[in-house]
Amino acid sequence: MSPQLDAVGTAELIAAGELAPVDVVHDALARIDRLDDLLNAVTWRRDDLAIAQAATVEITSPLSGVPFLVKEALCATAGEPAHLGARFLAERSWTATRDSFLARRFRDAGLISLGHTNLPELALSPTTEPTLHGPTHNPWRLGYSPGGSSGGSAAAVAAGYVPAAHGNDMGGSLRIPAAHCGLVGLKPTRARSSLGPEHGEYWSQQATEGVLTRTVRDAAAFLDEVTHLGPGDPYHTPRLHGPWLRELDHPTGPLRIGVFDGGHNTDPAIRAQVLEAGRALTAAGHRVDAVDAFWLDDAAAWSAQSTLFVAHVAAELERLGRMVGERVHPDDVEPNTWFYGRMGRRVTAIDLIRASAEIHRFGRAVADWWRRIDVLLLPTTAATAPPHGTLAPARLAIDGELHTDPYVRFTLPFNLTGQPAVSVPGPRRLDGLPVGLQLVGPWGEERWLLSLAAELEQAFDWVSAWPDLVTDAA
Numbered sequence: 001m002s003p004q005l006d007a008v009g010t011a012e013l014i015a016a017g018e019l020a021p022v023d024v025v026h027d028a029l030a031r032i033d034r035l036d037d038l039l040n041a042v043t044w045r046r047d048d049l050a051i052a053q054a055a056t057v058e059i060t061s062p063l064s065g066v067p068f069l070v071k072e073a074l075c076a077t078a079g080e081p082a083h084l085g086a087r088f089l090a091e092r093s094w095t096a097t098r099d100s101f102l103a104r105r106f107r108d109a110g111l112i113s114l115g116h117t118n119l120p121e122l123a124l125s126p127t128t129e130p131t132l133h134g135p136t137h138n139p140w141r142l143g144y145s146p147g148g149s150s151g152g153s154a155a156a157v158a159a160g161y162v163p164a165a166h167g168n169d170m171g172g173s174l175r176i177p178a179a180h181c182g183l184v185g186l187k188p189t190r191a192r193s194s195l196g197p198e199h200g201e202y203w204s205q206q207a208t209e210g211v212l213t214r215t216v217r218d219a220a221a222f223l224d225e226v227t228h229l230g231p232g233d234p235y236h237t238p239r240l241h242g243p244w245l246r247e248l249d250h251p252t253g254p255l256r257i258g259v260f261d262g263g264h265n266t267d268p269a270i271r272a273q274v275l276e277a278g279r280a281l282t283a284a285g286h287r288v289d290a291v292d293a294f295w296l297d298d299a300a301a302w303s304a305q306s307t308l309f310v311a312h313v314a315a316e317l318e319r320l321g322r323m324v325g326e327r328v329h330p331d332d333v334e335p336n337t338w339f340y341g342r343m344g345r346r347v348t349a350i351d352l353i354r355a356s357a358e359i360h361r362f363g364r365a366v367a368d369w370w371r372r373i374d375v376l377l378l379p380t381t382a383a384t385a386p387p388h389g390t391l392a393p394a395r396l397a398i399d400g401e402l403h404t405d406p407y408v409r410f411t412l413p414f415n416l417t418g419q420p421a422v423s424v425p426g427p428r429r430l431d432g433l434p435v436g437l438q439l440v441g442p443w444g445e446e447r448w449l450l451s452l453a454a455e456l457e458q459a460f461d462w463v464s465a466w467p468d469l470v471t472d473a474a
Contacts (some may be wrong), residue, residue, distance in 0.1 A: 003031065003160025003470065006215040006463075007066045007222070008245070010163060011110075014065035021054035021065035025112055028067040031161050032114070034473055039137045041146075041155040043072065044081050045115035053112050062221050062245060064110025069165040070103070071153050072116040073123045074195060074202065074209065077103045084320075085121040085130040085149075088332035092324055101194045101230040102209050106166070109225045117152030117165060120393070121334050122316060126176050126407040127391035128152055131334050135388050138180060139467040141432050144385045147177030147407070150212060154181040157212050160470050164213045164222060170203050172380075172411025174210045175423035179380035179436020182425045182462060183212050184453065186219045189237045189444050190418030194230030201234065203312050204356065206415040215463055216454045219422070220244040223446060240444050252451045257281055258291035258373035262410065266382040270435050273426035274379055277437050280459040281377070281452065291373065295366055296413060304358035305416060311352055313337065314344025334393040363417045367442075375448055380423040380436030382406040410438060420446045424453045425462035 005013070013019040029047055036042050050067070057065050076082045076096035083089040106113070118128050118136045128151025129135040136152050138144040139159040146155040150167030154177030157165050167174045169187040178185025193209045195202050211222040223244045229236040241247055259278040261271040282288045295301075317337070321328040330338045370376075383406040391403055414421045419440055426435035437456070441448045457463065 007163040007218045025054040041152040061109040068111040085119045087132045123149035147180035149173040170207045178423040180385035182434035186422040189420045193226045196230035255374040257288045260293040260378040262379040301362035304355035307355040310344035311347040313340040317341045376440040380438040384433040422449045427460040
């Protein structure tokens with residue numbers, strides 16, 4: 001099977017009898033064999049189980065028979081490793097005790113998991129350089145970050161191992177890797193999919209499940225599969241229309257699009273590509289105007305987010321220690337993980353409630369501002385992928401905000417508000433590295449984002465671009 005096929009295209013050929021799922025899986029495993037010594041994207045494989053599953057797969061969705069990879073965080077399958085990039089869990093050979101609802105959804109859709117992908121420890125970083133498995137390389141330039149925390153999944157898709165891979169987003173963890181690896185990374189609206197049965201919410205409602213893809217239609221098809229309400233979920237975002245994949249056949253009418261190029265702290269070449277995308281959307285018939293997204297610099301919201309972040313790291317370390325029946329010690333985790341956890345233990349209940357109220361205040365202010373536009377276009381990140389070491393774990397513990405700011409500045413705010421956001425590739429690479437453009441919509445309106453992303457896909461044709469190591473190995 002050619003890696004140029006997307007997930008929907010692969011499934012269509014399988015359903016038509018033109019491709020055999022077992023052959024598709026064998027081809028995907030062969031690509032991992034050929035390239036993963038270079039990239040280090042896959043941390044655990046289930047070859048025999050995947051081949052056996054492919055031999056009996058039934059056509060139950062527009063994605064049935066498609067090979068897939070899963071980020072080892074939240075989307076757990078009973079009996080499989082569940083290490084979250086953490087050495088202390090790996091040393092204890094910790095495995096999941098039950099399936100997550102999302103893992104069941106993927107399996108019921110006929111997707112065939114080939115294994116798990118690399119991520120930073122506890123998914124805490126916008127790069128993927130964990131002590132446990134070592135750094136994952138960006139397929140576009142070895143020695144550079146693929147982003148994080150879904151960096152292993154992004155590298156795997158960009159290298160053509162599989163047409164799509166699972167990820168999740170707590171502060172940009174789908175969109176940052178998508179930007180750095182030239183992919184489509186959709187963060188759905190908050191509560192679009194269930195985090196159960198293990199969690200009702202995760203990291204104060206910031207975590208959202210999703211998938212990294214190369215095409216917009218794949219993003220739509222996977223959104224149809226990801227969307228569900230689990231028994232006992234505390235809240236849910238209802239669908240506003242029919243299936244997203246089908247809605248792509250019906251483009252939206254003209255939209256009011258606000259453009260913010262990122263300001264003076266953003267790479268000028270990235271700013272130029274944002275403006276070029278604005279011109280492409282103008283040509284497509286939309287009303288496009290420059291806007292000042294001043295609330296991106298809301299110091300009180302950023303401070304509140306920092307309070308929530310360190311408190312949740314402390315709570316997560318306590319939860320994982322309780323889960324394995326042992327207390328987590330400083331030498332069990334990376335320095336930055338312990339640093340954040342120590343800071344979190346200083347947060348009082350009053351601090352936490354005040355921070356939560358501040359985040360809600362921020363969300364209402366952004367929603368009020370949003371009434372002047374339908375969709376916001378802005379950079380995904382202020383800079384392209386950094387070399388390995390720039391965001392290394394030991395360095396983040398010392399001056400993490402300084403180093404991570406260019407990568408989370410434009411993504412994290414929409415985890416706080418819960419709005420849907422998608423990163424798509426820009427028209428050109430900078431020094432060989434992809435650029436990400438971000439579209440953000442109001443609550444529940446993934447349809448608008450997918451429609452606009454499809455227009456940019458047609459204008460910029462990123463689907464035909466592959467890293468040299470993929471074409472050289474073909």
